[in-house]
Amino acid sequence: MFRIPSKENKHIEFKEKLRVDYHLKEERKQQLAAQMKHKLEVGKGKTIYLIGVSDEGKAIGLSEIEFEETLNVLKIVARENNATIEKVEKFQENGKLIGKILITELPKKIKKHLTISVAGHVNHGKSTLIACLITGKKDEGKHWLYLDTLPHEIKRNLSADIHYALLGFKNSKILTLKNPLDKKERKRVVEKAEKIISFVDLVGHEPWIKTTIRGLVGQNIDYGILVVAADDGVTHITKEHLGIMLAMELPVIICITKVDKVGEERVEEVVDQIDRMLKNVGKIPLRIKEKNDVDAIIDKLSVVVPIFKTSARTLEGYDLLYYFLNSLKEREKSLDKPFLMYIDKVYNIEGVGCVVSGSIKQGSLSAGKTLLLGPDEKGEFKEVKAKSIEMHYTRIDKAEAGLIVGIALKGVKYEEVKRGMILCEKELNPKAIRKFKAEILVLTHPTKISVGYEPVLHCNTIVSAVKIVKMNKKYLKAGDCDVVEMEFKYKPFFLQVNDKFVFREGKTKGIGTIIEILE
Numbered sequence: 001m002f003r004i005p006s007k008e009n010k011h012i013e014f015k016e017k018l019r020v021d022y023h024l025k026e027e028r029k030q031q032l033a034a035q036m037k038h039k040l041e042v043g044k045g046k047t048i049y050l051i052g053v054s055d056e057g058k059a060i061g062l063s064e065i066e067f068e069e070t071l072n073v074l075k076i077v078a079r080e081n082n083a084t085i086e087k088v089e090k091f092q093e094n095g096k097l098i099g100k101i102l103i104t105e106l107p108k109k110i111k112k113h114l115t116i117s118v119a120g121h122v123n124h125g126k127s128t129l130i131a132c133l134i135t136g137k138k139d140e141g142k143h144w145l146y147l148d149t150l151p152h153e154i155k156r157n158l159s160a161d162i163h164y165a166l167l168g169f170k171n172s173k174i175l176t177l178k179n180p181l182d183k184k185e186r187k188r189v190v191e192k193a194e195k196i197i198s199f200v201d202l203v204g205h206e207p208w209i210k211t212t213i214r215g216l217v218g219q220n221i222d223y224g225i226l227v228v229a230a231d232d233g234v235t236h237i238t239k240e241h242l243g244i245m246l247a248m249e250l251p252v253i254i255c256i257t258k259v260d261k262v263g264e265e266r267v268e269e270v271v272d273q274i275d276r277m278l279k280n281v282g283k284i285p286l287r288i289k290e291k292n293d294v295d296a297i298i299d300k301l302s303v304v305v306p307i308f309k310t311s312a313r314t315l316e317g318y319d320l321l322y323y324f325l326n327s328l329k330e331r332e333k334s335l336d337k338p339f340l341m342y343i344d345k346v347y348n349i350e351g352v353g354c355v356v357s358g359s360i361k362q363g364s365l366s367a368g369k370t371l372l373l374g375p376d377e378k379g380e381f382k383e384v385k386a387k388s389i390e391m392h393y394t395r396i397d398k399a400e401a402g403l404i405v406g407i408a409l410k411g412v413k414y415e416e417v418k419r420g421m422i423l424c425e426k427e428l429n430p431k432a433i434r435k436f437k438a439e440i441l442v443l444t445h446p447t448k449i450s451v452g453y454e455p456v457l458h459c460n461t462i463v464s465a466v467k468i469v470k471m472n473k474k475y476l477k478a479g480d481c482d483v484v485e486m487e488f489k490y491k492p493f494f495l496q497v498n499d500k501f502v503f504r505e506g507k508t509k510g511i512g513t514i515i516e517i518l519e
Contacts, residue, residue: 004050004053004057004058004059005050009048010039010042010043011039011040011042011043011046011047011048012039012047012048012049012050013035013036013039013047013048013049013050014049014050014053014054014055014056014057015049015050015051015053015070016051016052016053016054016055016060017051017052017060017062017066017069017070018032018051018069018070018073018074019069019073020069020072020073023073024073024076029076029077029080030080032073032077033077033080033081036077036078036080036081036083036103037081040081040083040103040105041184045104045105045395046102046103046104046105047102047103048100048101048102048103049074049099049100049101049103050098050099050100050101051067051070051071051074051098051099051101052066052067052070052093052096052097052098052099053098059093059094059098060096061093061094061095061096061097061098062096062097062098062099063096063097064097067090067097067099070099071085071088071099071101074101074103078103081105082105082106082191083103083104083105083106084103084104084106085101085102085103086102086103086104087101087102088100088101088102089101105395106397112194112195112196112330113195113196113197113198113330113402113403114195114196114197114198114222114223114328114330114331114402115197115198115200115220115221115222115223115359115402115403115404116197116198116199116200116221116222116223116224116225116325117199117200117202117221117223117224117225117245117250118130118199118200118201118202118224118225118227119202119224119225119226119227119241119244119245120226120227120228120229120237120238120241121227121228121229121232121235121237121238121241122237123229123232124227124228124229124232124238124257124258125227125229125257125258125312126201126202126227127163127201128257128312129225129227129255129257129310129312130165130199130201131165131180132312132315132318133167133199133318133321133322133325134165134166134167134176134177134180134199135176135177135178135180136174136176137176138312138313138314138315139312139313162200162201162202162203162344163200163201164198164199164200164201164392164404165180165198165199165201166186166189166190166196166197166198166199166392167189167196167197167199167325168189168190168192168193168195168196168197169193169194169195169196169197169325169326170192170193170194170195171194172326174322174326175189175192175193177189183393186392186393186394187392187393187394189392190391190392190393190394191394195326196392197325197328198392198403198404200221200404202241213244213458213502213504217244217248217458217459217460217461217500217501217502220359220360220361220401220402221248221250221359222250222251222328222330222331222402223250223251223252223253223301223328223331224245224248224250224251224252224253225252225253225254225255226238226241226242226245226252226253226254226255227255227257228254228255228256228257228270228274229256229257229258230256230257230258230259230261230262230266230267230270230309231258231261231262231266233269233270233273234270234273234274234277238277239277240509242277242281243281243443243509243511244502244511246281246283247500247502247511248500249500251301251302252283252305253301253305253306253308253324254274254278254285254305254306254307254308255308255310255317255321256270256271256274256307256308256309256310257310257311257312258311258312259309259310259311259316259317260311260313260314260316267309271287271307271309274307278305283303283304283305284303284304284305285304285305285307286304286305286306286307287307287309288306288307288308288320288324289320290320291320291323293306294306294320294323294324294327295327298324298327298328298329299329306324308320308321308324330402331402333362333400333401333402334361334362334363334401335362335363335364335400335401336363337362337363337428338362338363338424338425338426338427338428339360339362339363339364339365339369339371339423339424339425339428340360340361340362340363340422340423340424340425340428341358341359341360341361341365341405341407341422341423341424342358342359342361342420342421342422342460342461342462343356343357343358343417343418343419343420343421343422343423343461344357344358344359344419344461345357345358345419346414346417346418346419347406347414348414349408352408353408353409353410353414354408354409354412354413354414354417355406355407355408355409356406356407356409356417356423357404357405357406357407358404358405358423358461359402359403359404359405360399360400360401360402360403360404360405361401361460362401363400363401363425364398364399364400364401365386365389365398365399365400365407366386366389366397366398367386367387367388367389367397368385368386368387369385369386369425370383370384370385370386370426371383371384371385371386371423371424371425371426372384372422372423372424372425372426372428372430373409373412373417373421373422373423374421374422374430374432374494375421375430375432375491375492375493375494376416376421377491379432379434379491379492380432381430381432382411382412382416383411384409384410384411384412384423385409385410385411386407386408386409386410386423387407387408387409387410388407388408389405389406389407389408390405390406390407390408391403391404391405391406407423409423419461419463420460420461420462420463420464420493421494422494424494430494431494431517432492432493432494433488433492433493433494433495433517434487434488434492435469435485435486435487435488435518435519436485436486436487436495436514436516436517436518437483437484437485437486437514437515437516437517437518438483438484438485438486438501438512438513438514438515439481439482439483439512439513439515440476440481440482440483440484440503440510440511440512441479441480441481441510441511441512442476442477442478442479442480442481442510443478443479443509443510443511444478444509444510445476445477445478445509445510447477448475448476448477449468449475449476449477450468450471450474450475450476451468451469451470451471452467452468453467453468453505454466454467454468454489454505455503455504455505455510456503456504456505457486457488457501457502457503458501458502458503458504459493459495459499459500459501459502459514460499462493462495464488464489464490464491464493465488465489465490466486466487466488466489466503467486467487467489468484468485468486469485469486469487470484470485471484471485472484483515485518495514495517496514496517497514497515497516497517498513498514498515499513499514500512500513500514501513501514
């Protein structure tokens with residue numbers, strides 16, 4: 001005898017029977033679709049329909065014909081919700097049929113996607129700029145709370161970690177969020193958008209520069225927005241963040257914020273500061289005043305740096321910024337290479353297990369694929385399975401280079417996974433690397449660098465101490481270049497030729513490119 005579960009399980013729905021001639025009329029069909037959508041949301045992508053059962057939970061039973069007709073109606077309604085019937089179970093009850101129907105939401109397909117980092121000095125308005133963009137609302141002094149959600153961030157009004165936000169476009173129209181903290185709203189934007197922009201909100205406070213570097217180096221960024229407050233102007237942090245963006249070969253966009261707080265004369269002073277800063281590094285600044293300016297430079301962003309004047313209080317400049325963001329083109333992705341993702345964050349989620357997130361560096365991944373994870377401290381890789389893939393709380397069937405995703409893993413414990421490890425296809429044939437040759441440029445250093453120097457290296461999501469074991473020159477000072485050999489001090493990692501990195505030690509900072517992997 002089939003035991004009917006309690007209707008207190010909110011993802012379960014009872015239906016006595018459904019008829020094609022009545023329930024598929026447009027108005028009634030949309031009612032059923034809305035009901036099923038709610039059940040899918042409550043059940044996190046899954047719902048169970050019991051057919052042949054009254055609203056009170058009493059077994060009524062169906063004939064074979066009634067059963068099939070009810071099932072067909074459910075299939076059509078499921079299609080309205082991008083869902084499918086995954087499993088059908090039949091039970092006999094007094095000579096009639098009762099059905100238990102499992103309906104599962106299908107993964108979403110992502111079309112166009114860009115990842116944009118937002119950097120700049122502390123309190124220059126990075127989080128507020130993003131919050132106003134994704135909501136379309138003027139700032140009332142609290143918009144930054146949409147991104148700075150950690151207790152110590154709220155208390156100090158300072159970002160202390162990398163945060164993510166999204167903006168969608170459909171038919172060139174902006175898909176904003178009423179409440180960016182609502183997972184359902186983010187999911188709605190991902191489902192509807194033809195183009196998605198993922199913003200990476202970085203840290204501006206100098207003591208957390210390593211977190212900012214991680215966000216710029218480890219997230220496979222397409223473009224970089226550098227924020228400069230009109231009241232504060234260009235600072236040493238502004239120049240430092242610009243230097244890292246250029247080292248990563250990112251096209252740069254400048255947003256001058258808080259223009260409502262100062263007069264036009266001060267705004268022009270800041271624009272002149274930015275002009276000089278950009279020309280010193282070989283970039284051409286261009287003030288964006290109308291849409292024609294955007295159209296003129298959208299294909300020249302490797303050389304030209306657009307400058308936008310904005311105000312979160314009045315939304316001045318936001319229409320032009322939206323137009324620019326929608327005009328941005330996807331940068332070339334390495335889709336034909338084996339899948340590779342550097343792990344940035346690791347979560348232990350109840351009922352799911354180990355989930356890792358990061359930006360896919362190359363290739364593509366489908367759920368269910370067997371991958372390699374590593375290297376561990378011994379330099380070994382382990383087989384794991386990608387159970388499911390999510391992007392901004394939306395399950396997707398396939399993820400490809402450039403997307404920031406979360407992947408639920410099977411075959412590994414949360415404690416075994418660390419930032420800086422990789423997930424990859426076996427075809428990549430990864431090897432743990434301890435020693436490599438690199439071409440480096442010293443940006444700033446108070447004295448001289450020689451063999452034995454031990455900075456911290458930031459490459460992809462790797463943050464680790466390294467040691468210079470060989471140099472061509474006797475020593476290096478600020479502005480010098482050289483080819484050097486480096487080795488990791490404590491454990492091996494996976495690296496590839498042409499990977500770019502930043503190294504630092506105190507206020508010493510330099511950039512480099514890996515040119516050879518050494519055995």
